[in-house]
Amino acid sequence: METDTSSAPESPRKRRARRRRRVLIASAAGCAVLGGVLVLLPRERAEAPAAAPAPPRPAPGPKAHKRGPVTAGVPAALPDLVALIGEREAHLRGHPRDAPSWALLGSAYVERGRQTADAAYYPKAEKALRTSLKVGSPGNAPALEGLAALAVARRDFAAAKRWGESAREAAPKRWTTHAVLVDAYTGLGDREAVGRALDRLLELRPGTPAVRARAAAVYRDLGWREDAAAQISDAVAEAGAPAERAAYLEQAGRLAFERGDRDGALRSFREALLADPGQRAAQAGLGRTLAALGRTDEAVDAYRAALAGSPRPEYALELGELYESLDLGREARAQYELLREQVRRAEAGGADEELVLGRFEADHGDPWSAVRRLRAEWERQPATAVADALGWALHRAGEHGEALEYAEIATDATYGGGVRSALYAFHRGMIERALGHDGRAWRRLTEALQLNPYFSPLLAPVARRALAELGEPSEQGPPLP
Structure with missing residues (x-):
């Protein structure tokens, strides 16, 4: 397009x-x-008749x-x-x-x-x-x-x-x-x-800021990182009210973090919170970025602030995984239990949280439960994020061959997976490794760490260890799709 x-x-x-x-x-x-x-x-x-002139207003x-x-x-x-x-x-x-x-x-x-x-x-x-x-x-x-x-x-x-x-x-x-x-x-x-x-x-x-922000989100999903960054930068520059500017700065911060630009992400999230202290997504983004910078105490505080104002299951999952990466098992389990409670409350209001619950179950609960949930989600709404999550759940359940089919959908632009995601690349690399495709696994895991070396405090170290165990392949092999 x-x-x-x-x-x-x-x-x-x-x-x-x-x-x-x-x-x-x-x-x-x-x-x-x-x-x-x-x-x-x-x-x-x-679409509307012209209004009569209004009387003077106080x-x-x-x-x-x-x-x-x-x-x-x-x-x-x-x-x-x-x-x-x-x-x-x-x-x-x-x-x-x-x-x-x-x-x-x-x-x-x-x-x-x-x-x-x-x-x-x-x-x-x-x-x-x-x-x-x-x-x-x-x-x-x-x-x-x-x-x-x-x-x-x-x-x-x-x-x-x-x-x-x-x-x-x-x-x-x-x-x-x-x-x-x-x-x-x-x-x-x-x-x-x-x-x-x-x-x-x-x-x-x-050319309006709100439309630029929407275009940036679409371009990001297509893998057009430079176009997405240009659109959201213009949206920030043209924004008027503080809450508007904060919303676009938060989006800019997410895009920067996905590129592995920790300093740029930190600036955007902090500016967003200065413009609107109630921007909870920016507080969660700040936690993500501070964790990537190794400032884990500050990261925990930022996540807690985000959860206090907007108790989203995905924030609880991220904080739980940060605790787990720090060997704080009890604190991690508390966040995972909070996630389950948040999902129950969301479902009571008619919300569908099967994607985040499936992601959680795949890594921290019952992988087969994750597979069942995510298969049903895929039938209802087959988005790229669901393909990635289902592929990873199948891998965690030991079904590596079928897992690769969904990982390919999530990462191959031919099937719609144009987004350049370190997490998706990591998932596919680990699945290919389990299938014995060592050369492809090495290249995919390398891609993940090149896209964003800090994509997860829990999984980025796994990617580095897997690369070290694989060793550099003797042949370059075919290019990645």
Whole structure:
């Protein structure tokens, strides 16, 4: 897929004028959850009648200032999100047939659940969004899109596709719908559909920071590291509100860490936390990076802070593996038990955490349980990450031949595995070693450590030991796919 993402920089005057055209909460034309962040949309001239001139408004008070970042079409800080939820709940008690407000409230619940890793907000979100559909007009695009975003948050990508395509049919030029569809198609492993959705997104909103960030994520999955880094760098530079800038800095930090750039990752994560101290993903990224730098006490503190504000199973898994790498078995087991509890709570809210649970079981529990879970996940939504996890689980269960089939899907661009992941390369290298393909195993493990020598405090040392035991192959052999 080749997409022209170039656009002339927007002048400050034009940018200010565009921001002034955003709607206020009291007359919200729509809302969405874009890439895991709540946004409100400007009115689309092609899809909504022109509004009558508004009467003069009083000067904004403190509550209006709190709403500012939420209503500007950018990632929402948690305090603004809490204020928005409280305001909409109060409004709806007196106006129970206000469909746009129900859609806005539902999408705000989705985002609050995502930010805090509290899946209890997801049933509330679903109820609000379905109420919006019930009391609203046919083709209620904000509610349909909100249900698609809810399905993405729950990792139900087939449902996200259905709701998202319904929203697209209702409002083809609603740009955030195409962003949610990028997430849905990515989760289903449909590269062609991802490309089409991104192309349409770039047509509708070329050069805007939110779209650049979405393009960076797609380019990363395709293995286009330089393009991804350029897009997210531009998004950071053009971001407005602190929470928006923090979200893009966190994404930049993840990309830097995947390249093995510890210093760049550290800078990005720290800047993200300076912009928005509630950026829990940046705190987890900081923990990951500090561990790679050998500053393990600081890394533990960062992970604990991330878990305190957003108790995600993947953070508990990472911290548990850090403890395990330090021979702190009791502390590691405590994190693994926390992971199981977090998964149970997420499932109670309708979320699918089979991928992270399968990864955990493969390395720290019952590999055959991991195989069963991940086979079912692969049938539901065959994404690259699931192929990698299933291949590794099969290897851990002793089924090395079948494991290689899935490892190839995860790492060979021919099958869609274009992402340049040290973990995926490590998994394939260890599987090839178990099959006696020593030359290929040596090259794949070397690739893993070249991509990121610090990809895991627990597994990177395993890769180095395996390479030492293999020794350098006598023949170069065929190039890696």
